[in-house]
Ligand SMILES: *[C@@H]1O[C@H](CO)[C@@H](O)[C@H](O)[C@H]1NC(C)=O
């Protein structure tokens with residue numbers, strides 16, 4: 262009690278002396294009234310857009326929870342010398358917002374594989390599994406057969422649209438992989454990662470499925486090393502052993518991809534010079550793999566070698582939008598998550614700001630009357646935004662109030678993560694620490710090597726045809742169904758037939774080569790337990 266009173270007193274004193282940071286125009290009530298009147302009028306003027314979506318642009322911020330979203334907004338403004346809180350991000354302009362429940366079938370807090378299967382394939386599933394229903398078990402190839410579920414990328418392609426994936430991770434990573442692959446394990450990047458037993462049972466690696474499943478027009482990200490024979494020197498890092506090819510089967514999937522596209526204008530590029538030279542007007546297919554694995558963080562990117570997510574998004578849209586039937590494009594800001602796993606808020610927020618600029622580019626290149634644009638996250642991270650920082654204070658700075666241990670703390674901190682440190686019963690003393698550097702690791706309450714994910718709802722934001730379907734508190738797998746309905750792809754084509762009654766034929770979203778029997782009966786309790794244990798063991 263006493264300490265609370267001291268804290269409040271301290272805060273009042275700080276506010277009294279710190280009030281110069283407040284903005285004079287905001288002291289005038291008319292400032293807030295006129296701003297609200299404008300917002301109200303634009304809400305009143307808004308008309309429902311019930312068009313059929315020709316194009317779908319899905320922007321997926323991996324690990325971009327609400328706290329990350331708010332903090333990135335402030336950072337975006339502060340990078341432009343604004344106070345930041347009032348800054349309007351591009352994603353803030355989306356008129357329709359809902360909340361998404363992200364849990365997977367087996368875990369309260371999910372991973373990117375299970376969640377991608379939900380929002381891309383329309384079916385919730387188990388942790389670590391991609392493009393398969395929850396009847397499949399993590400890492401158990403036998404349970405994969407017959408339980409495959411297809412994604413909206415395939416439904417769009419089957420409907421004659423062009424399709425693409427753009428990511429800042431390797432293109433075999435959980436989020437993009439779920440758009441084209443079926444795998445009992447998200448870790449089966451190349452054949453070298455697939456256990457012999459799984460190979461005997463007929464499971465193939467994710468990279469080979471990139472070539473064998475849906476014909477994808479634009480593939481942009483990283484992941485060269487999973488495409489080439491073991492020991493193949495990387496063109497960019499020829500002396501780095503860990504960058505060398507991983508495949509044991511001797512296949513060079515980049516060469517195979519080029520051969521598959523003979524007769525079309527198809528470009529494979531691995532650096533910015535060649536990427537810039539790709540003319541979208543004359544290009545049918547593009548595969549761009551800029552790193553052996555994931556791309557670099559935006560803050561560490563070499564702009565002469567690797568394009569930004571804004572540039573890759575633009576190239577993809579310009580290639581895809583030549584199709585008169587439209588396109589489906591998944592753009593993943595994939596390393597927001599990875600920066601949070603490292604406990605580095607600076608990196609995570611800069612990734613998110615770059616992601617917002619990519620969204621702006623997407624809106625600039627498309628028309629709202631025919632393009633459904635969605636922004637969402639797969640899951641959140643346990644980053645908190647706390648203390649009583651002043652208006653305009655650096656989002657990477659410290660609370661003006663100190664803890665009862667008489668030590669300062671940053672306004673962004675983690676629930677768990679690598680930033681936990683207690684020496685002689687005390688937290689690290691941050692008084693002389695610059696917490697705004699890109700390598701600073703924020704404090705965490707519990708020690709873990711890697712920050713885990715967190716389980717609160719994430720946002721879904723929408724604009725364009727049928728964007729009003731993205732409202733309320735929804736299960737994550739609803740997103741795939743609502744996008745497909747809006748664009749008239751997949752099993753439910755009522756929207757382009759002028760009907761709203763449930764479809765007569767009850768169609769499942771399973772692969773065409775399978776029925777919907779699955780292997781439910783044959784899966785033993787032991788397998789589920791093994792799967793759950795594996796999931797915990799393998800979790801990022
Ligand atoms: C913000 O201010 C700094 C220091 O005054 C200046 O160097 C920088 O160019 C400014 N940035 C913008 C976007 O105005």
Ligand SMILES: *[C@@H]1O[C@H](CO)[C@@H](O)[C@H](O)[C@H]1NC(C)=O
Pocket residue numbers: 465472473
């Ligand atoms: C994948 O496609 C290639 C080329 O079309 C073909 O030779 C190969 O048999 C296919 N593999 C699988 C597992 O379907």
Ligand SMILES: *[C@@H]1O[C@H](CO)[C@@H](O)[C@H](O)[C@H]1NC(C)=O
Pocket residue numbers: 496531532534535
């Ligand atoms: C980019 O890739 C092309 C094709 O491999 C190569 O000829 C060129 O030298 C590369 N450019 C740079 C800057 O590495």
Ligand SMILES: [Zn+2]
Pocket residue numbers: 324373598599602714801
């Ligand atoms: Zn993660």
